[in-house]
Amino acid sequence: MLAWPDIAIIVGYFVIVFGLGAIFTGNIKSQKDFFLAGRKMPWWIAACSLQATDIGTETYIGVTGIVAATGLAWLNYDWLPACAIPCIISAWFFIRHFLKSGVYTIPEFIEKRYNSSMRALWGILFIIARTLTLGVVIYTMALPLSLIVGWPSWLSLLIAAGVTGAYCFLGGLTSVMITDVFQFIIMTVCAAGLITFSLKAVGGWSGLHSALPRQMFHVVLSRAEGTADTWWGAMFIGTLSLGLPYWCTDQNTLQRAFACKSDADARTALVVGSIMKYPMTFIWGLVGLCAAVLFPQMIKENSDNAMPKIITTLLPVGTIGAAVTALYAAGMSSCDSLLASMSAVLTRDIYQRFLVKNKSDVHYLWAGRVFVLLLLIGGTLFATKVYPLFGSAYKAWQSVLSYIQFPLFVSLAIGIFYKRATALPAFIGLLAGAVSAFVLDRFVGPVLTPYWWSFVWASWAGGIITALITVCGSQFTKPYPDEKLKGLCWGTIEKSEQEKPSLAMDWRLWSVVSLAVGIALTLIFWLVL
C-alpha cells in the first residue's frame, strides 16, 4: 500500500488538473474555440501537447516492459523511423496544405480534395480505429492505481476517466492542450527521478552495461539477433507505416497543429516535439534495462510490471506519488486528445455534414460536448473487451492502427502529391488496402513467412494496394479542374503566400537538429555500445 503523502499527492493532482481544465470554460463560445482552441496556440504548447498525447500509459508501461524483456531496439518506435522522420515529413510537406484549406478535421480536407463519400468513409474509419484505441487507452489508464495502490480497477478507471471527461466537456481542445503541458512537465521531471534511482540501484552505467548482454543495448539488430518485430528492416522501414499516418494524416495528432496561431508555429511544434521525445523515451528504455537487471524473474513472468515495480521499490515517499501521477498523466493526456479529436470528427464530419445540417454554431458546440460524454461511456465499456484479445497493451495499440491507418495515409498523400487522383479509385483503393492488410496479417503472412512476418508488413502491403488502385484507377476517370485543387495539392500554393519564419521558429533548422540527434543516437547504440 502507498503511504498517505503519496495518496494525497495523487488526489491533489486530480483536483488541480480538473481545475486547470475547467478554468478555460469561459473562453468556449464557438466550435472554433471548442475544437481548435480558437486557433491561438503557440508552438511550445502544441509541441508539449503533441508529445504528451503520443505518450500514453500503454507507452509508459509497455515501452519500459518490452525494453526490459527484449532490449533498446524497441525505442525505434519513438525515435528516428517512427517519430522524427514522420514529424519532419509532416512539417515540410503536409501541414501547410491542411492549414491553407482552413479545415477543422482531416475528413473535411478529404472532401475538399476528393468528395463527400470519401469524407464519410474517412470519418467512419477514423472513428472505428480510434474507438479501439480509446478502449485500450482507458483500460491502461486504470492500471496504475490497480497495480501500485491496490485500488479496484473500476474505481481507478472512474476517477481518471471522470476527471478527463469533465475537463474535455467543459474546455474542449484548450483544456486538453493546457493540461497536456502540465502533464508533460510532471512526466519529464518524474522520468529524471526514476532514472536517477534506477541507475543507482544497478551500480551506475558501468554496472548496467556489464550486467546485460551487449545486444540489449543495440537499436540496430540483424534478424538472427532480434525478432521479426525488432530486426533493422522491420524497425527502419516497417515502422514508417505506423509513424507516417500518425504524424502526417491523423486527426488525433494534427488537431493540435490546426489549433496553432500560424503555419510556422504548427510546423515548429511538430519538429521540436520530435526532439523532445528522444530524452523521455531514452530514460524509459534505461529504466526498463535496470528492471531487467534488478527483477529478472518478474520480467520473465510479466514485463508490463517493470515500471510499477521500479516505482514502488526504488523511489522514496512523495516521489512515488508524483511518479504515479506521471503514469496517470500519460494516460489522461492521450485519452483527452482522443475524446477531442473523435468528438470533432463525429460532430463536423458526420453529425453536421450528413445528419443535422444548418443549425447554429452553438448547437454544434453542444453536440461536440455530448459526443465527448458518449465516447467516454462507450470507451469505458469497450475497455474490458479489447485488451484480452490482443495480449500486450503496446502491441495491441500498434496492430489495431496498422490495418487502417497506412492505407488512409497513402490515399491522402496521393491526393496531395498526385493531382490526377480522383475520388472513386481512392475510395475503392482505401477499402481494398485496409481489408488486404487485415487478411494478410491474420491469415497469410504468419503462415507463409513466420520467421520474417511482422504486422508492419501488412500495413505496407495494404498501402501499396491502395496506391496501385488509386493511381491506376484514376487514369480512367475525369480529372478535377485546377481551381478545385488550389492550395490542396503540392505546387498549388504560391511562394508569396508562404510565411517567412523567425530563426527560433525555423522548422528547417530544427529538422536538421532532430535528424542529427536521431542519427547520432542510432550510431552510438549500434556501433559504440
Place this chain on the structure above:
Amino acid sequence: MEINQRKALGISIEVFAALMLIVCVIYEIITPSVKFTDMWFSYLVGAILYAIGFLMALR
C-alpha cells in the same frame, strides 16, 4: 476575459509542487522513523517543479 494560459499553467504547477513539499514535510515531522535523508529526493523533485511553475507564472 481571456485567461493567460502560461500563467494558469505556472500557478497549477506551483500548487502541485507546494502540495508535494507540504505533505512530505508533515510526513517527516509526524513519522519518527523517517529522516531527511529518506526524503531529500522528494523535496528536490518538489523544488524543481516549483521553480518551473514559478518561472512560467512570472510572465
